[in-house]
Structure formats: C-alpha cells, structure tokens
Amino acid sequence: MTIVVTTPTGHVGSRVVRLLLQAGVRPRVLVRDPARLDEETRARVDVHRGDLTDAGFVRAAVQGARTVFWVDPTPHTAPDPIATSLATAAPLVEAARAGDIARVALLSSIGAEKRHGVGHIDALAGIEERLDATGADVLHLRCAYFFTNLLLDLEGLARGVLTTAFDPGRPMPWVDPRDIGDVVAARLLGDAWRGRVVQAVHGPEDLTFEQVARILTGVLGRKVRLEPVDDDAVREALHAAGLSPAAVEGIVGMTAGSRDLVPEQPRDLTTTTPTRLDGWARTELLPLLRR
Template sequence: MSIVVTTPTGNVGSRVVRLLLQAGVRPRVLVRDPARLDAATRERVDVRRGDLTDAAFVREAVAGARTVFWVDPTPHTAEDPIETSERTASGVVDAARAGDVARVVLLSSGGAEKRGGAGHIDGLARIEERLDATGADTLHLRCGYFFTNLLMDLDGLAGGVLTTAARPDAPMPWVDPRDIGDVVAARLLNDAWEGRVVQAVHGPEDLTYLGVAEILTGALGRPVRLETVSDDDVRAALRSAGLAPSAVEGIVGMTAGTRDLVPEQPRDLVTTTPTTLAAWAYAHLRPLLPEAAD
C-alpha cells in the first residue's frame, strides 16, 4: 500500500503519519525540512525533500503512489491566494490525470461547495474541480472550523476577549484537527471507496460564537467575552498589516461568504467526530495562557 502524505508536520498531517505507522504502513512524506520530523518518525517514513509549491517536485515525488493525501500549503496571506492554491495543486493534478496516482484525498473545507464567493476557500473549490476532471478516484473532506484557529489570538484570549466578524448567534461546525487526521487515516487505509466522494468532518456539535465564549470561560478558568467586528474592520486591520488586496479579500471572504452556509452534507454518524471544544481548550489552550487573576 503506497501512500503519500503532504504537510506531515502539520496539525492534521502529523496525526495521519502517526496512525499510518501504527497500522504498519511506511508512508512517503513530502516535506521541505526533514529536521522538522522527529527522529523516530524519520526512521520509519520515506522522506522526499522539496517544496510543495514546486509542481515538478510534487509530480515526481507522488508518481507511482496508490493514494495521495493533499493539503494545500498556501497561506491566507499569499499575494493571490486563490490562484496560488490552484497553481500549487497542479503537480498532483497532473499526476492523477496521467494515471501515476490512483486516488487523491483532499483536505477541503466547508464552503467549497459554493464554488465561489467564499474567499480563499474558493481555491479549494478549484482544486476539487480540477481533481474531479482527472478521472482518478477523489475524496474531498469538507472540514469545519479548526479548534486550533483559536491559537492565532492568544493575546486576545489572555485578555478575556474572543473577537470575530462572524454572526455571533449562527451555529457552525467546529472540529479538532486531530479528529480530522483520524478520518483521513481511515480513508487512506480503506481501499474500497472509488469514484468521486465528498465527506464532511463536522466535529461533535455546531457552535455559535456566543457558545464558544461560554465554553472557553469554563475551560480556561477566566471570563471570556465575545467582541464582534465588521468586515470593514477586518479589512482595515489586514491592510495596515501590509497584506495585498487579494489576500485581504481572501481572508474577509471566508467569513463573509459562509455566514449563512448550510453544509452540503448533514450532520450524521459519519460526519460527526468526538472531541469537544471544552476538552481541547482545557488540554491545549489553557496551558498556553498566563494564570487567570483571582
């Protein structure tokens, strides 16, 4: 069983690699800096060193694999994030079209089903479409909002503030990336699926931002209040940070374009994963914050 894993040191990829090793599979991992893999992992995987933005490297590195797990490495801050995402995927798309890769599992996102108007998520929609056109078996995992996104505003949370431009009372799926890794590994190890498959990964429950603030208050042992800002407020902050206009709109559009999103796949036994935000925040977020004042 030949499996390629991209971004093997990321929140999802590292979990996938660990589970594949425990299943007795020696995965091929594509990594820019092998030193970021721990020594025990490096000994047990087939390392291909290179840059995922180099289509020629990707094309050669994935050739002959049964299945590739593709994670778009494009940062939201890229100058033209949608175009960069699509272009970066060209290596794996070309390999699938040529028959050098039989199956591709794509880490996609809720909102990709809109096929437009969802900011940088539109880049994942384009990758989905390009993979679908190759004739290879494709699985698109439409994931909810990562718990780990909360780590991007540790200063705000340390001050007791959770900031968002989303609707405070609108429920949406929140998910632990570790649970996504479990789903990915299970799909990579399952040789039975074929054709075009879409599977959502919704986490254990839909949460509003008001509910998230309440959960964090309990898990972090400090009051956390919600502060809502406008899309224009976010634009102004991103522009002041020096981001290109297309990057600004890519970031703003992810929230603005999915405010009223109804996921294409319903919440059910297959799309629901177990880890709660409260458990994750207590274990992973609370230790990163200073002790709350009495």
C-alpha cells in the same frame, strides 16, 4: 500500498502520519524541512525533501504512489492566495490525469460546495473540480472550522477577548484537527471508496461564538468576552498589516461567504467526530495561555 502525505508536520498531517505508522504502513512524506519531524518519525517514513510549490518536485515525489493526501500549503496571507493554491495543486492534478497516482484525498472545507464567493475557500473548490475531471478516484474532505483557529489570537484570549467577524449567534460546525486526521487515516487505509466521494467532518456539535466564549470562560477560569467586528474593520486591520488586496479579500471572503452556509452534507454518524471543544481547550489551549 504507497501513501503520500503532504504537510506531515501540520495539525492534521502529523496525526495522519502517526496513525499510518501504527497501522503498519510506511508513508512517503513530502516536507520542506525534515528536521521538523521528530527523530522517531523520520526513521519510520520515507522522506522526500522539497517545496510543494515546486511542480517538478511534486511530480517526482508522487510518482508511483497509489494514494496522495493533499493539503494545500498556501497561507491565507499570500499575495494572490487563490491563484497560488491552484498553481500549487496543478502538478498533483496532472499526475492524477496521467495515471501516475490512482487516488487523491483532498483536505477541503465546508463552503467549497458553494464554488464561488467564499474567499480563499474558492481555491479548494477549484482544486476539487480539477481533480474530479482527472478520472482518478477522489475524496473531498469538507472540514468544519478548526479548534486550532483559536490559537491565531493567543494574545487576545490572554486578555480575555475573543474576536470574530462571524455572526455571534449563528451555530456552525467546529472540529478538532486530530479528529480530521483520524477520518483521513481511516479513508487512506480503506479500499471501499471509488469515483468521487465527499466526506464532511463536522466535529461533535455546532457552536455559536457566544457558546464558544462561555466554554472558554469555564475552561480558563476567567471571563472571556466576545468582541464582534465587521468586515470593514477586518479589512482595515489586514491592509494596515501590509497584506495585498487579494489576500485581504481572500480572508474576509471566507467569513462573509460562510455566514449563510448550510453544509451540503448533513450531520450524521459518518460526519460527526468525538472531541469536544472544552476538552481540547483544557489540553491544548490552557497550557499555552499559562505559559
């Protein structure tokens, strides 16, 4: 069984690699800088060094693998994030179409089911559609809002401010990326799925940003104030930071297009994962803010 893992040092990919190793599988990891892998992991995986935006590297690196776990590496700040994401996934799609690989598990997102109008998430929808057309077995993991997105504004949280452009009172699924890694690893190791499968990963509960602010207040031991902002304010800040118009709309669109979203997959036993936000915040967020 040859399993390829992309972005093996990320929040999800690192968890997937660890679980595969614990299951006795030696994965093939595609990584730009092997030094980012800890020494023990490097000794237990097959390292293919290269850039996922290099089509030749990707085609060679996935050749002969049974399963590929694909995480789009495109930053939201890329000049044209949607086009870049689709171009980066093109060699993977071609490998699946050519039969070089049998199965692809894609780290997608809730919102991809809308297909259009959700900013950079539209790229994941496009990758889903392209993979669906290859004839390979494909698994789309539609994931909730990552707990780790809170780490993007540590400075604000250190001041006791949680800023959001989401509707503060609308519940939405939140998830620990490590729990996503658990689901991914279980799926990669299993042989039950065939054809096209969609697996939502909704986390333990839906939360409003108002609830998140209260949870963080309890964990951090000081008041965390919620500061809602509108889309125009976000656009202005992103333009001021030098982002391209396409990048700005890709970021703003992810929030704006998700406000009325009802996930295609319901919350049930298979879509609900265990780690709660308060526990994650104590072990991951609080130490960072104390430093």
